Amino acid sequence: MREGTSSKSERGAALNTPARWEQRSATRVLEVGRDQILERSRRIVEAAFTLLEQDGLDGLTIRAVLKKSALSRRAFYERFGGKDDLMLAVFEHTIRLAARHYRDQVAHLADPLDRLELIVTSIVLGRSVDVQLQNPTTGRRGAAMSREHLRLAQSRPDDLQAALNPLLELIVQQLSEGMRVGSVRSADPWRLATLLYNLVSTTAHTELLAQETSVPDPARMAALARDLWEFCLRAIAAEMQINENLPVVD
Numbered sequence: 001m002r003e004g005t006s007s008k009s010e011r012g013a014a015l016n017t018p019a020r021w022e023q024r025s026a027t028r029v030l031e032v033g034r035d036q037i038l039e040r041s042r043r044i045v046e047a048a049f050t051l052l053e054q055d056g057l058d059g060l061t062i063r064a065v066l067k068k069s070a071l072s073r074r075a076f077y078e079r080f081g082g083k084d085d086l087m088l089a090v091f092e093h094t095i096r097l098a099a100r101h102y103r104d105q106v107a108h109l110a111d112p113l114d115r116l117e118l119i120v121t122s123i124v125l126g127r128s129v130d131v132q133l134q135n136p137t138t139g140r141r142g143a144a145m146s147r148e149h150l151r152l153a154q155s156r157p158d159d160l161q162a163a164l165n166p167l168l169e170l171i172v173q174q175l176s177e178g179m180r181v182g183s184v185r186s187a188d189p190w191r192l193a194t195l196l197y198n199l200v201s202t203t204a205h206t207e208l209l210a211q212e213t214s215v216p217d218p219a220r221m222a223a224l225a226r227d228l229w230e231f232c233l234r235a236i237a238a239e240m241q242i243n244e245n246l247p248v249v250d
Contacts, residue, residue: 041079043069045093048086049141056144062086084156087148092163094145098123099166112178113237117229119171120196124204124225125218146205168193175236185238196232203228 047068051059062083066076080086102122106115126142152160171193178184184192207224211217 040069040071040075041089043071044076044079044086045089048090049093052090052144053141056140057147060086060144084152087152088156088159088163090145091149091152091160095164095167099170102167103170106174111183112174112181113183113233116171116174116178116196116232116236119174120200120229120232121225123197123200124207124228125221142208143211146208149201149205164197168197171197178236183238184236187236192236196236199232200228 044065047065048060051064051068060083062073062076065086066073080089102119105122106118109115109118149160168190172189175184175189175192175196179186179189203224207221
């Protein structure tokens, strides 16, 4: 055997030194620790979601979340710096579920504008997380999340933007495809997606706040969804496409 080389058995022995075993053990401990934190985070977010449903923002306190999730204050602060961080996590969870749901719903539609229409109207009507959680939206939870969305847009805009990215990316995909086939006017798709989402979400939030003490009126929300889509279509569609997609008014 040449100098400076080692046999397979020697290399194997080197991989099984006490130091190596300690490193592997430490890695496993870290992985288990991360899994535990993720599981606790899930329980905390689900508890917050339930409290918003039951009592709105008034019922969403750290003490109530800990009681509902059966976790300690230390477990809470392992993941969250406070109530704002918790609300951002609620939004991130909600938006990820929504984006996944919308992606499945539009998969069968060939026209990018048809896909965008379904996404826009679904945002207004709340057809996303409620379908997956089998939990219909009440005015209390919808209004609570709307109020927090508007507040965090001012106090934590970058963090809220990060939470919204999965849904914005889905909208960008549809706009980019529409530009490719000529049905959407040429522009920065991210800017268009952000403008579209901000308009639709802010309008929907305002409406939900107006109906805070009751279940949202389906007919009123459906009319709002139609009007918002027509407005958005005029803003994003290529000129010829507008005439083809907008309803004829006598």
